[in-house]
Amino acid sequence: MQADPTTPNEQAGQSTAPAMRADRSARLERRKSIATGMLVFAALLLAACMWARHVHPHWIFDLLAAMAEAALVGGLADWFAVVALFRHPLGQRWIPHTAIIPSKKNALGANLADFLVRHFLSREQLASRLRAFDIAGRLATSLSTPRTAEKLGDALTRAMPHLVALVDSEQLHLFLHRLVDARLRQVDLSGLTAFGLRQLTASGRHEQLVDAFLDYLRGVLAAPETHGRLAALAGREVWRILRLVRLDRVVADKVARKLVDGATTLVAEMAGDPQHEMRLRLAAQLEALILRLEEDPALRARIDQFRDQLLEQAELAAYLRSLWTDLIAWLQADVRREDSAVRARIAGAAQAFGEGLAADADTRAWLNGWIQDACEPLIDRYRVAIRVFIVERIEEWSAEELTRELELSIGTDLQYIRYNGTAVGALIGGAIYGIGQVAHALLR
Numbered sequence: 001m002q003a004d005p006t007t008p009n010e011q012a013g014q015s016t017a018p019a020m021r022a023d024r025s026a027r028l029e030r031r032k033s034i035a036t037g038m039l040v041f042a043a044l045l046l047a048a049c050m051w052a053r054h055v056h057p058h059w060i061f062d063l064l065a066a067m068a069e070a071a072l073v074g075g076l077a078d079w080f081a082v083v084a085l086f087r088h089p090l091g092q093r094w095i096p097h098t099a100i101i102p103s104k105k106n107a108l109g110a111n112l113a114d115f116l117v118r119h120f121l122s123r124e125q126l127a128s129r130l131r132a133f134d135i136a137g138r139l140a141t142s143l144s145t146p147r148t149a150e151k152l153g154d155a156l157t158r159a160m161p162h163l164v165a166l167v168d169s170e171q172l173h174l175f176l177h178r179l180v181d182a183r184l185r186q187v188d189l190s191g192l193t194a195f196g197l198r199q200l201t202a203s204g205r206h207e208q209l210v211d212a213f214l215d216y217l218r219g220v221l222a223a224p225e226t227h228g229r230l231a232a233l234a235g236r237e238v239w240r241i242l243r244l245v246r247l248d249r250v251v252a253d254k255v256a257r258k259l260v261d262g263a264t265t266l267v268a269e270m271a272g273d274p275q276h277e278m279r280l281r282l283a284a285q286l287e288a289l290i291l292r293l294e295e296d297p298a299l300r301a302r303i304d305q306f307r308d309q310l311l312e313q314a315e316l317a318a319y320l321r322s323l324w325t326d327l328i329a330w331l332q333a334d335v336r337r338e339d340s341a342v343r344a345r346i347a348g349a350a351q352a353f354g355e356g357l358a359a360d361a362d363t364r365a366w367l368n369g370w371i372q373d374a375c376e377p378l379i380d381r382y383r384v385a386i387r388v389f390i391v392e393r394i395e396e397w398s399a400e401e402l403t404r405e406l407e408l409s410i411g412t413d414l415q416y417i418r419y420n421g422t423a424v425g426a427l428i429g430g431a432i433y434g435i436g437q438v439a440h441a442l443l444r
Helices: 008-055 059-086 105-120 123-133 135-143 146-167 170-185 189-204 206-222 224-245 249-272 277-295 297-311 314-335 341-359 361-396 399-443
Strands: none
Touching: 008 059, 008 399, 059 399, 105 361, 123 135, 123 361, 135 146, 135 341, 135 361, 146 314, 146 341, 189 277, 189 297, 277 297, 314 341, 341 361
């Protein structure tokens, strides 16, 4: 049975969506009922007052009738305005400028996208917010806190077993082995070696390595203990020859010391003279080797054969696999421990990085500048993509779907317009009636 790929949060969101939609629909219908009830009450009040003032004429009935009539007119006008946003009032399609949202859906979507892109995703606004956000400073403050560094270490440590299980799968090993083996067999080892040596010898950069080696060798030969040990060894070898001609051992030791002194002097001369014959000969031999690596087919073929033989060695593959297996086993065991070394190293490194970044204003400024330079060009690129996405998404919606979603979202609040229209209409009707009565009294 295939597992549900959605997360618990996603499943909870999917299960609550119908309930939320039903709740919004119920609230909308309740508000509509209240607004309609106000209109019905105004109509009944108007009818009752008209009958009452006909039977028992009195100014109070005239006032209430005027207020009810104005409330009815105001409520009906606002009902028409609200309904005309979403559909044709009473289904009368001949009335112009009604069902505005469904009839102008695509144009409204384009205008909405332009509004969002222009006022919320402009380059200047986002760039200024990015500069003011101080990402480097926030990062330094967060990571320099031990608790945050520990949380980061815990999060990465918890994720590590899953990553380890992925990279340690047999299928991945076989795939990588085939891929790496095929790639390595295409590597021009001779060319790479020649290129590396050519780069090393370019502008005499290899001379620095030669100087360092000769300085080290000169120091070793000049050391008293090394000098004495080599002289004794050479003396024994020379004595084996000189004793055949019955020369004294002392003579052999002197000869040996002279040889060691000569070698020490030669090394010192080579170290102090870049144009020394031995160094020039070494440079010539190195150049000849580079040329052979570049141009000698036989040498190149032998090196390629050595490369292929090395790749075919089962022992090498088994050894590398065993190293990898040992590393994976250690990681799996370590991340399960309370005193995990990996967790401690990650937390320590994160905290050290945060503290160092917090103490280095120049680095924070550089990092903020780098982020701004990297992100600002993306603003213009993706703001256009966001606009296109909004327009296309709204065009994909059916008019009925979009209208219903918008009505559920804002229709409840729009009913307050009907409430206000009915109530304000009643007040205005009463005010007009009062003003009329005062004017009538003054004109008598």
